[in-house]
Amino acid sequence: xxxxxxxxxxxxxxxxxxxxxxxxxxxxxxxxxxxxxxxxxxxxxxxxxxxxxxxxxxxxxxxxxxxxxxxxxxxxxxxxxxxxxxxxxxxxxxxxxxxxxxxxxxxxxxxxxxxxxxxxxxxxxxxxxxxxxxxxxxxxxxxxxxxxxxxxxxxxxxxxxxxxxxxxxxxxxxxxxxxxxxxxxxxxxxxxxxxxxxxxxxxxxxxxxxxxxxxxxxxxxxxxxxxxxxxxxxxxxxxxxxxxxxxxxxxxxxxxxxxxxxxxxxxxxxxxxxxxxxxxxxxxxxxxxxxxxxxxxxxxxxxxxxxxxxxxxxxxxxxxxxxxxxxxxxxxxxxxxxxxxxxxxxxxxxxxxxxxxxxxxxxxxxxxxxxxxxxxxxxxxxxxxxxxxxxxxxxxxxxxxxxxxxxxxxxxxxxxxxxxxxxxxxxxxxxxxxxxxxxxxxxxxxxxxxxxxxxxxxxxxxxxxxxxxxxxxxxxxxxxxxxxxxxxxxxxxxxxxxxxxxxxxxxxxxxxxxxxxxxxxxxxx
Amino acid sequence: xxxxxxxxxxxxxxxxxxxxxxxxxxxxxxxxxxxxxxxxxxxxxxxxxxxxxxxxxxxxxxxxxxxxxxxxxxxxxxxxxxxxxxxxxxxxxxxxxxxxxxxxxxxx
Numbered sequence: 290x291x292x293x294x295x296x297x298x299x300x301x302x303x304x305x306x307x308x309x310x311x312x313x314x315x316x317x318x319x320x321x322x323x324x325x326x327x328x329x330x331x332x333x334x335x336x337x338x339x340x341x342x343x344x345x346x347x348x349x350x351x352x353x354x355x356x357x358x359x360x361x362x363x364x365x366x367x368x369x370x371x372x373x374x375x376x377x378x379x380x381x382x383x384x385x386x387x388x389x390x391x392x393x394x395x396x397x398x399x400x401x402x403x404x405x406x407x408x409x410x411x412x413x414x415x416x417x418x419x420x421x422x423x424x425x426x427x428x429x430x431x432x433x434x435x436x437x438x439x440x441x442x443x444x445x446x447x448x449x450x451x452x453x454x455x456x457x458x459x460x461x462x463x464x465x466x467x468x469x470x471x472x473x474x475x476x477x478x479x480x481x482x483x484x485x486x487x488x489x490x491x492x493x494x495x496x497x498x499x500x501x502x503x504x505x506x507x508x509x510x511x512x513x514x515x516x517x518x519x520x521x522x523x524x525x526x527x528x529x530x531x532x533x534x535x536x537x538x539x540x541x542x543x544x545x546x547x548x549x550x551x552x553x554x555x556x557x558x559x560x561x562x563x564x565x566x567x568x569x570x571x572x573x574x575x576x577x578x579x580x581x582x583x584x585x586x587x588x589x590x591x592x593x594x595x596x597x598x599x600x601x602x603x604x605x606x607x608x609x610x611x612x613x614x615x616x617x618x619x620x621x622x623x624x625x626x627x628x629x630x631x632x633x634x635x636x637x638x639x640x641x642x643x644x645x646x647x648x649x650x651x652x653x654x655x656x657x658x659x660x661x662x663x664x665x666x667x668x669x670x671x672x673x674x675x676x677x678x679x680x681x682x683x684x685x686x687x688x689x690x691x692x693x694x695x696x697x698x699x700x701x702x703x704x705x706x707x708x709x710x711x712x713x714x715x716x717x718x719x720x721x722x723x724x725x726x727x728x729x730x731x732x733x734x735x736x737x738x739x740x741x742x743x744x745x746x747x748x749x750x751x752x753x754x755x756x757x758x759x760x761x762x763x764x765x766x767x768x769x770x771x772x773x774x775x776x777x778x779x780x781x782x783x784x785x786x787x788x789x790x791x792x793x794x795x796x797x798x799x800x801x802x803x804x805x806x807x808x809x810x811x812x813x814x
Numbered sequence: 815x816x817x818x819x820x821x822x823x824x825x826x827x828x829x830x831x832x833x834x835x836x837x838x839x840x841x842x843x844x845x846x847x848x849x850x851x852x853x854x855x856x857x858x859x860x861x862x863x864x865x866x867x868x869x870x871x872x873x874x875x876x877x878x879x880x881x882x883x884x885x886x887x888x889x890x891x892x893x894x895x896x897x898x899x900x901x902x903x904x905x906x907x908x909x910x911x912x913x914x915x916x917x918x919x920x921x922x
Contacts, residue, residue: 479893480836482901485846491904502894506887600880 298471305467312460315443319457320510322440329433333376337429339406347575351380352561354410358382358403359558359583366400370580376429378407384583385420395537397421404429441518451522458515465507468500475501552587559590559613567615568592572604586611818881821869825885826892828866832859833896846902 293301325332359367368386375381385400398420404413416423427434442450469475479501482494500507529537568575577593588610594603608615833839837853844850854862870889873882 477838480833480839480897481842482897483842484901484904498897502890506890
């Protein structure tokens with residue numbers, strides 16, 4: 290299939306084998322539970338059925354019931370109200386407020402939870418406490434919750450479970466890629482299974498045939514698995530660190546629209562039944578509802594609907610909670626913004642508990658959020674550039690905007706996680722004669738200082754006529770070629786002509802071995 | 815739904831034809847003691863292979879992504895099943911079958 294040298298094939302075979310051996314058992318567990326967890330909703334309905342229930346429908350009369358329940362809870366719990374269906378069609382209604390907790394990125398929910406019968410609206414269960422604690426003793430949903438959490442985090446504490454499942458996904462991706470490369474007759478042997486041969490060969494053929502036919506899905510599963518795991522546990526916190534100085538609440542507000550001005554004046558809540566009917570007419574049956582500031586003038590209702598037939602995504606609708614009017618603007622209340630982002634993005638376990646169904650749609654909602662993150666970060670960069678921030682590498686940033694490759698942003702001390710400028714583009718302040726103003730050496734770089742060789746994570750490239758700051762590739766080649774201090778700091782007008790640094794050999798050649806052995810080369814002076 | 819089932823049927827039929835006339839599989843069957851059937855040439859295989867993917871491409875172009883994913887998964891499973899079903903049987907089973915055959919002197 291693909292021509293590789295014998296040595297490379299051996300290496301890849303070893304990688305292929307070890308990635309399977311070391312993590313195969315856990316990976317198998319994740320995949321098997323994932324298959325079962327697709328039916329989490331059905332499993333819950335089967336495990337905890339209700340008599341005479343009409344599952345997953347929003348009953349008429351909910352408005353009156355909400356008013357009644359609201360009168361029985363503490364006023365502060367009306368800060369936010371979430372509603373969604375649980376096992377057997379039970380309606381979960383959770384009045385709560387948010388309390389900052391030390392060590393947690395987001396304020397935690399504390400309030401009163403009611404489980405309502407979907408037909409009679411009778412209160413089946415009432416609990417008060419922390420949202421996570423309530424979920425942990427949620428008996429009707431225990432079985433599916435167990436499976437889902439085993440699948441997404443192996444029941445390890447956050448965020449370590451996500452890290453591990455992300456690594457498992459990457460291992461599977463490595464196994465898939467190396468398997469694809471080392472198997473030379475992938476298409477030719479697509480239908481060949483030699484059952485009549487001896488044991489080892491039969492097992493080899495069985496393995497290859499199963500893997501070959503499942504290769505496309507193996508790629509998809511491995512990539513999406515690691516993507517979702519790392520998005521929750523690494524990507525969003527890191528993005529918040531980069532663009533919002535670690536303030537995940539601020540990031541979530543940015544992602545979810547501008548924050549509405551608060552109006553604490555009491556107001557009669559809008560007819561909830563009418564809002565639900567309108568949302569159903571517009572976009573189908575709701576599956577998750579957030580009400581902010583219930584019974585206040587700035588109340589706002591956000592309704593997420595299930596995907597329609599043939600569609601991948603559901604829709605989200607926003608209503609004024611006091612007048613019941615559909616809100617077409619992007620303004621959301623502060624807690625809705627935080628809660629939505631928190632629910633969907635950052636706090637994966639809590640999100641999966643709350644956004645219970647449908648399972649697939651929940652994941653797709655996350656994907657949509659990712660798009661919004663990209664847009665938000667892009668806006669931040671543009672904003673910095675527009676303000677003429679002297680530390681902003683406008684040239685590099687702009688040139689990388691479409692790919693979210695922010696070259697150097699004043700707030701991007703940790704941009705090294707994401708930043709990969711392309712050769713020929715400049716991530717340094719052009720106004721400063723090629724001196725690096727700010728780059729992505731994992732925060733080690735001093736503003737205004739020339740580039741310095743160190744643990745350079747990404748290529749940092751000067752423009753023609755400027756200096757080469759450093760190059761990860763060159764550093765690798767330096768070791769391979771047995772060079773001294775690498776190519777850092779050399780005057781590189783010839784090398785950086787738009788494509789020089791990508792070509793490692795050329796860089797080495799132009800910078801020269803003798804020069805790069807200079808001890809002072811690291812300072813670039 | 816009909817489009818999905820139709821696309822799966824078309825793909826499955828083409829994959830079955832490809833599998834039945836796959837040169838390497840046919841050669842393997844012959845080596846295992848079976849009958850050597852006719853095989854497709856490379857142009858035919860390429861044409862059939864392309865045609866077997868076409869329903870999925872059409873679904874994707876039409877924007878029916880859920881149907882596309884279902885087609886994709888089912889086609890892979892069908893291909894794997896065909897390979898397993900059409901593979902020549904293991905030795906023991908083959909030997910047993912040979913034993914069941916009447917010998918030339920049987921009944922005389």
